[in-house]
Amino acid sequence: MRIPGRPLLFVILTVASCGAAACSRGEAEAQRPAQATGRGGGQNPPVPVAIAQTVDKPMPLDVEAIGTVIAASTVAVHAQITGELTSVNFKEGDDVTEGQVLFTLDKRPYEAALLQAEAQLQKDQAQAVNARAQATRYRDLLQRGIATHEQVDQMTTQAAALDATVESDRAAIQSAKVQLDYCTITAPISGRTGLLQVHKGNLVRANDTQAIITINRIQPVYVSFSIPEAMLPDFKRYLAAGSVKVNAKAPTENAASTGRIDFVDNAVDATTGMIKIKGTFPNEDHRLWPGQFVNVNVTLTVDPHAIVVPTPAVQSGQQGTYVYIVTPKQTAELRPVVVARTRGNESIIESGLAAGETVVTDGQLRLVPGSRVSVKPAAAPRATS
Numbered sequence: 001m002r003i004p005g006r007p008l009l010f011v012i013l014t015v016a017s018c019g020a021a022a023c024s025r026g027e028a029e030a031q032r033p034a035q036a037t038g039r040g041g042g043q044n045p046p047v048p049v050a051i052a053q054t055v056d057k058p059m060p061l062d063v064e065a066i067g068t069v070i071a072a073s074t075v076a077v078h079a080q081i082t083g084e085l086t087s088v089n090f091k092e093g094d095d096v097t098e099g100q101v102l103f104t105l106d107k108r109p110y111e112a113a114l115l116q117a118e119a120q121l122q123k124d125q126a127q128a129v130n131a132r133a134q135a136t137r138y139r140d141l142l143q144r145g146i147a148t149h150e151q152v153d154q155m156t157t158q159a160a161a162l163d164a165t166v167e168s169d170r171a172a173i174q175s176a177k178v179q180l181d182y183c184t185i186t187a188p189i190s191g192r193t194g195l196l197q198v199h200k201g202n203l204v205r206a207n208d209t210q211a212i213i214t215i216n217r218i219q220p221v222y223v224s225f226s227i228p229e230a231m232l233p234d235f236k237r238y239l240a241a242g243s244v245k246v247n248a249k250a251p252t253e254n255a256a257s258t259g260r261i262d263f264v265d266n267a268v269d270a271t272t273g274m275i276k277i278k279g280t281f282p283n284e285d286h287r288l289w290p291g292q293f294v295n296v297n298v299t300l301t302v303d304p305h306a307i308v309v310p311t312p313a314v315q316s317g318q319q320g321t322y323v324y325i326v327t328p329k330q331t332a333e334l335r336p337v338v339v340a341r342t343r344g345n346e347s348i349i350e351s352g353l354a355a356g357e358t359v360v361t362d363g364q365l366r367l368v369p370g371s372r373v374s375v376k377p378a379a380a381p382r383a384t385s
Contacts, residue, residue: 046374049363056355059306067225076211114176121169128162191217226274324360
């Protein structure tokens with residue numbers, strides 16, 4: 001029934017009643033148990049991750065570089081006289097000792113020159129004896145008033161000149177002997193011979209630009225490498241303490257050779273910011289070869305208690321480096337850390353972690369702090385003590 005004069009009031013009451021009914025239905029539905037409908041009505045599933053344990057173990061503080069092997073001594077053997085090469089007394093690649101005869105040249109011309117010098121000496125010695133006797137006689141005649149002072153001086157000068165000629169002949173004989181000795185070429189150092197450049201029967205020339213053979217001393221050898229100037233203070237400090245060890249090995253080898261550091265360059269290269277270091281290796285097994293590139297590892301010291309985690313566990317963000325920790329409740333916790341250094345596939349943590357904690361090594365992209373986690377069946381390699 002319509003009430004005359006009140007149509008507006010009826011409409012307002014009707015709308016209010018419908019709104020109250022709708023609110024009652026909404027509250028009833030909100031109080032019902034949530035069902036997993038695929039629209040966020042249920043909890044998120046655990047995130048599968050790989051984990052590893054932090055380990056407290058000794059870790060070396062080392063420097064890695066690429067080095068070059070250098071022979072301790074290198075001698076290019078040249079002929080000091082001109083002549084025919086009559087014999088080669090070794091094979092290419094042989095190890096030779098200092099003083100060993102390597103080559104001989106044709107000696108006949110130099111033997112003849114020596115005989116000629118000796119004959120000239122005998123001739124001049126005879127003339128000198130006669131000149132001295134003449135000078136003695138003229139001095140006697142001068143005392144008798146028969147000879148003049150000029151004649152005595154002339155005879156004395158002639159005797160002195162012939163004495164000087166005799167000394168010159170003796171020097172010529174020594175020079176001829178040296179030239180004859182040069183016909184035999186010996187090894188100036190002990191070492192390994194290289195490629196033979198001149199063979200038997202060829203003519204070699206004195207001080208030719210091309211060496212007959214090159215000898216490298218490979219026991220010991222040097223290894224030269226460079227380190228950044230930022231590492232120089234620590235390097236010098238540990239070097240003064242005597243704790244520095246240096247190892248070198250070829251990229252294709254597993255065994256390394258051990259040596260000692262005995263040279264630090266006196267200036268940093270302004271172009272590269274590197275400073276040159278040189279180590280000496282005994283090389284008794286001839287493992288290192290001159291000119292070879294090797295991987296150099298210099299151990300400055302060993303940290304006996306270092307907290308180590310696999311490097312994949314360390315992540316970088318806007319606030320710095322961090323790791324995800326797996327709590328006993330199987331949830332993820334974000335932990336800021338400070339990385340001291342990285343060695344291989346392991347990172348040494350300066351602060352932020354303790355030994356025995358569980359870190360996430362794979363699956364971090366899907367994690368947020370508080371996420372539930374589950375361990376993958378195939379875990380990543382763990383850091384071992």
